[in-house]
Amino acid sequence: xxxxxxxxxxxxxxxxxxxxxxxxxxxxxxxxxxxxxxxxxxxxxxxxxxxxxxxxxxxxxxxxxxxxxxxxxxxxxxxxxxxxxxxxxxxxxxxxxxxxxxxxxxxxxxxxxxxxxxxxxxxxxxxxxxxxxxxxxxxxxxxxxxxxxxxxxxxxxxxxxxxxxxxxxxxxxxxxxxxxxxxxxxxxxxxxxxxxxxxxxxxxxxxxxxxxxxxxxxxxxxxxxxxxxxxxxxxxxxxxxxxxxxxxxxxxxxxxxxxxxxxxxxxxxxxx
Amino acid sequence: xxxxxxxxxxxxxxxxxxxxxxxxxxxxxxxxxxxxxxxxxxxxxxxxxxxxxxxxxxxxxxxxxxxxxxxxxxxxxxxxxxxxxxxxxxxxxxxxxxxxxxxxxxxxxxxxxxxxxxxxxxxxxxxxxxxxxxxxxxxxxxxxxxxxxxxxxxxxxxxxxxxxxxxxxxxxxxxxxxxxxxxxxxxxxxxxxxxxxxxxxxxxxxxxxxxxxxxxxxxxxxxxxxxxxxxxxxxxxxxxxxxxxxxxx
Amino acid sequence: xxxxxxxxxxxxxxxxxxxxxxxxxxxxxxxxxxxxxxxxxxxxxxxxxxxxxxxxxxxxxxxxxxxxxxxxxxxxxxxxxxxxxxxxxxxxxxxxxxxxxxxxxxxxxxxxxxxxxxxxxxxxxxxxxxxxxxxxxxxxxxxxxxxxxxxxxxxxxxxxxxxxxxxxxxxxxxxxxxxxxxxxxxxxxxxxxxxxxxxxxxxxxxxxxxxxxxxxxxxxxxxxxxxxxxxxxxxxxxxxxxxxxxxxxxxxxxxxxxxxxxxxxxxxxxxxxxxxxxxxxxxxxxxxxxxxxxxx
Numbered sequence: 001x002x003x004x005x006x007x008x009x010x011x012x013x014x015x016x017x018x019x020x021x022x023x024x025x026x027x028x029x030x031x032x033x034x035x036x037x038x039x040x041x042x043x044x045x046x047x048x049x050x051x052x053x054x055x056x057x058x059x060x061x062x063x064x065x066x067x068x069x070x071x072x073x074x075x076x077x078x079x080x081x082x083x084x085x086x087x088x089x090x091x092x093x094x095x096x097x098x099x100x101x102x103x104x105x106x107x108x109x110x111x112x113x114x115x116x117x118x119x120x121x122x123x124x125x126x127x128x129x130x131x132x133x134x135x136x137x138x139x140x141x142x143x144x145x146x147x148x149x150x151x152x153x154x155x156x157x158x159x160x161x162x163x164x165x166x167x168x169x170x171x172x173x174x175x176x177x178x179x180x181x182x183x184x185x186x187x188x189x190x191x192x193x194x195x196x197x198x199x200x201x202x203x204x205x206x207x208x209x210x211x212x213x214x215x216x217x218x219x220x221x222x223x224x225x226x227x228x229x230x231x232x233x234x235x236x237x238x239x240x241x242x243x244x245x246x247x248x249x250x251x252x253x254x255x256x257x258x259x260x261x262x263x264x265x266x267x268x269x270x271x272x
Numbered sequence: 273x274x275x276x277x278x279x280x281x282x283x284x285x286x287x288x289x290x291x292x293x294x295x296x297x298x299x300x301x302x303x304x305x306x307x308x309x310x311x312x313x314x315x316x317x318x319x320x321x322x323x324x325x326x327x328x329x330x331x332x333x334x335x336x337x338x339x340x341x342x343x344x345x346x347x348x349x350x351x352x353x354x355x356x357x358x359x360x361x362x363x364x365x366x367x368x369x370x371x372x373x374x375x376x377x378x379x380x381x382x383x384x385x386x387x388x389x390x391x392x393x394x395x396x397x398x399x400x401x402x403x404x405x406x407x408x409x410x411x412x413x414x415x416x417x418x419x420x421x422x423x424x425x426x427x428x429x430x431x432x433x434x435x436x437x438x439x440x441x442x443x444x445x446x447x448x449x450x451x452x453x454x455x456x457x458x459x460x461x462x463x464x465x466x467x468x469x470x471x472x473x474x475x476x477x478x479x480x481x482x483x484x485x486x487x488x489x490x491x492x493x494x495x496x497x498x499x500x501x502x503x504x505x506x507x508x509x510x511x512x513x514x515x516x517x518x519x520x521x
Numbered sequence: 522x523x524x525x526x527x528x529x530x531x532x533x534x535x536x537x538x539x540x541x542x543x544x545x546x547x548x549x550x551x552x553x554x555x556x557x558x559x560x561x562x563x564x565x566x567x568x569x570x571x572x573x574x575x576x577x578x579x580x581x582x583x584x585x586x587x588x589x590x591x592x593x594x595x596x597x598x599x600x601x602x603x604x605x606x607x608x609x610x611x612x613x614x615x616x617x618x619x620x621x622x623x624x625x626x627x628x629x630x631x632x633x634x635x636x637x638x639x640x641x642x643x644x645x646x647x648x649x650x651x652x653x654x655x656x657x658x659x660x661x662x663x664x665x666x667x668x669x670x671x672x673x674x675x676x677x678x679x680x681x682x683x684x685x686x687x688x689x690x691x692x693x694x695x696x697x698x699x700x701x702x703x704x705x706x707x708x709x710x711x712x713x714x715x716x717x718x719x720x721x722x723x724x725x726x727x728x729x730x731x732x733x734x735x736x737x738x739x740x741x742x743x744x745x746x747x748x749x750x751x752x753x754x755x756x757x758x759x760x761x762x763x764x765x766x767x768x769x770x771x772x773x774x775x776x777x778x779x780x781x782x783x784x785x786x787x788x789x790x791x792x793x794x795x796x797x798x799x800x801x802x803x804x805x806x807x808x809x810x811x812x813x814x815x816x817x
Contacts, residue, residue, distance in 0.1 A: 022623065127773070226636065
């Protein structure tokens with residue numbers, strides 16, 4: 001027994017050591033990357049003005065705190081994302097149902113929609129919505145952005161829902177049939193409850209993508225986080241500081257969501 | 273004893289844990305040249321772990337394992353040296369699906385023994401004949417039956433000209449009608465004097481081939497005996513219980 | 522899968538679908554014709570793809586076709602460079618060396634969690650001001666040697682735009698490389714453990730197991746998602762129009778502004794992208810079916 005414990009300790013020590021070494025290497029590597037960027041910027045006479053950044057988060061005016069431009073932009077991004085999440089789920093659900101339905105035209109319509117979205121760039125879709133559809137329907141920028149992103153992400157959500165439903169084994173359907181459930185009852189009591197845990201992680205992943213893709217609306221000047229960043233840079237020329245800050249804000253948003261996904265995945269894996 | 277030079281494998285107080293689960297709790301035994309050992313025991317008793325430790329597919333974390341006079345340490349050169357001497361046959365065959373049967377057989381000799389292609393193919397065909405499927409040489413593993421695949425796997429190990437062969441439940445994944453063709457090959461191998469360690473539940477095979485039976489339970493060696501003694505008058509209660517269960521069907 | 526044996530047929534859903542689609546189309550046509558008073562003029566736009574030169578009697582490519590060629594160049598070179606990045610980083614991702622794992626992981630997470638737009642802006646700014654002079658791309662483009670000039674012409678187009686093209690290409694490749702890293706990692710990890718063990722058991726070294734056993738099998742798992750990534754790359758390349766790389770989307774904006782035939786231009790460009798991407802999809806599907814058949 002004692003031998004074993006000693007060996008275990010040795011193993012632990014070795015792995016601990018190599019972990020420390022690796023972390024050190026990593027820190028040195030990252031530090032030198034940062035140094036390269038900073039050094040390069042200094043080389044071309046870049047003026048770092050990190051001290052100016054906080055005012056774009058919040059301003060204090062006559063004892064009251066007001067949100068700065070970046071926070072306002074973040075608000076628009078979140079607003080946009082939330083609207084999109086709702087519409088996207090709806091679009092995805094309808095498309096998935098049409099695709100799985102018996103209806104010929106329903107299948108056709110959903111297939112055409114999916115292929116159109118998958119085979120054109122998001123940016124071109126945005127231009128198409130902005131230059132073509134928004135004058136036709138008389139929609140403003142913000143809603144053009146919402147509709148375009150919904151149109152784009154809805155196709156992914158449709159596929160997530162479809163594969164979630166189809167991953168429920170055929171035997172489950174047959175068992176439902178054999179106890180005399182109707183088609184809708186089968187969906188409701190047998191299939192959906194089993195499909196939802198499967199669909200949740202990829203759906204959350206899709207929301208992360210939505211946040212990232214929402215930055216593209218800055219192209220049509222919706223005042224989201226990226227647009228605010230670009231405007232501030234146009235005013236102050238603090239390219240590095242602002243872009244790093246903006247990227248950092250996005251990173252915090254998406255990383256916290258993706259940690260949530262990992263947690264969800266682990267939880268569902270343990271349960272099954 | 274004068275047997276020291278005949279000893280090819282020595283396990284001394286070997287232990288191994290996976291997290292909190294202790295798979296091996298201080299296992300010791302010696303195996304001599306030409307000896308045929310059958311290891312049996314209930315599932316989870318540590319049989320597979322033990323033979324996987326012998327060619328270092330698992331890393332033991334206590335005690336020592338010596339194969340052919342080489343002690344298994346972290347030293348990669350040592351491990352490769354040992355693996356060249358020790359052949360292993362898996363329960364799931366583990367043939368390489370993207371290579372033909374012949375290529376499966378020649379890969380090892382060409383890469384780790386530095387054999388040239390013709391030489392390797394010659395040896396490969398020789399062993400394919402020994403396992404009685406030379407006509408399948410240019411097929412892919414997925415085109416063979418389970419029994420044929422396992423015979424290819426045995427031939428693949430033999431191509432490395434190992435001094436010791438390890439078998440990890442070689443017939444457990446096979447349909448009953450294919451078990452015999454694999455066991456026949458193994459019996460032949462035993463008759464030629466190969467040193468073998470076989471983890472198996474095939475007690476008929478054990479009776480014909482083994483000169484030593486090892487019974488394991490809960491990560492320990494419970495009983496070591498020649499088969500005649502092992503089957504007729506097992507000493508430990510656990511062995512008796514196990515045998516009564518396994519021989520009753 | 523649900524009711525496979527049931528034949529699709531017309532029912533109330535079709536009625537709802539068809540009537541809403543028709544209603545939508547009628548509404549659009551009415552709005553365009555009567556409210557916006559838009560007069561379509563396709564003849565004005567097609568010459569921007571290619572036109573017949575009256576003097577020489579030859580077809581000459583114009584802005585949109587040239588843009589499309591740049592897009593395809595970006596996609597083809599991009600997939601090669603990003604595949605190299607992806608394989609190297611993918612191997613790092615599963616390496617036994619913790620340091621390499623950490624570096625690869627940071628790269629992947631950093632790229633995947635920043636919006637493509639923000640990534641391209643940051644990187645372009647950094648690249649064009651620092652890396653380009655370092656690599657001496659500008660000197661190469663300005664070089665007088667006719668051999669270098671023709672090389673650049675053939676591979677990348679106009680030498681004046683060469684450094685611009687290269688920085689756009691590098692941005693895109695580094696961006697897509699992160700996704701390919703994950704494809705490679707997943708492909709390698711999908712090979713069962715038993716294959717590693719069998720390789721080790723016949724005495725192969727770790728590198729040899731990788732080279733002769735794991736990678737050949739992983740390739741067939743990696744190929745389909747990689748093909749998919751190529752199509753994604755064609756689409757994502759439209760983003761570099763925002764950093765003034767003169768590919769299809771950039772040209773479309775130019776033509777749209779200069780002709781004010783905005784509806785026609787954007788519909789045409791969307792169709793061009795669709796045709797390119799969809800034919801790639803069909804081609805890759807055909808390849809995959811053929812590969813599946815030849816695999817017995």
